Amino acid sequence: AQTVTQSQPEMSVQEAETVTLSCTYDTSENNYYLFWYKQPPSRQMILVIRQEAYKQQNATENRFSVNFQKAAKSFSLKISDSQLGDTAMYFCAFMGRNTDKLIFGTGTRLQVFP
Template sequence: AQTVTQSQPEMSVQEAETVTLSCTYDTSESDYYLFWYKQPPSRQMILVIRQEAYKQQNATENRFSVNFQKAAKSFSLKISDSQLGDAAMYFCAYRSAFTDKLIFGTGTRLQVFP
């Protein structure tokens, strides 16, 4: 069975600085998708970024980028130029190419200080 591990329950960063959130996963499959979701205090789950395992190039969405290391089964999220609005819970998630079901990590709470 696949598992997703987020080893940092909490992280903090100063406004305008860069922070990296860690995620590792375990799978025997070669074709899958990885996601980072943001959950602000409003509780809404918001997709931040997506990575297809067959793509070697790391995904980027504005200030958000990932470091996808397939051999190491690592999928970290880098937030550049952090803003107060980035404060939230961040969840890493895995999805097999053969099912629609997401497997989530336990989340990392990010605090952003002015």
């Protein structure tokens, strides 16, 4: 069974600085999909970034980028130029090649300080 592990329950960063959130996963599949979702206090899960495992190039979305290390089964999220609005829970999620179900980690609470 696939599992997703986020080992940092809480992180903090100063506004305009860079922060990296860690995620590791376990799977025997070769092709799959990885996601980072942001969950602000409103509780709506908002997609931040998506990575396809068969693509070697790391995904980027504006200030958000990932470091995808397939052999190490690691999928970290880097937030550059952190903004106060980035304060939220961040969830790493896995989706297998033959499924359309998300398996989530336990989340990392990120606090951005002015």
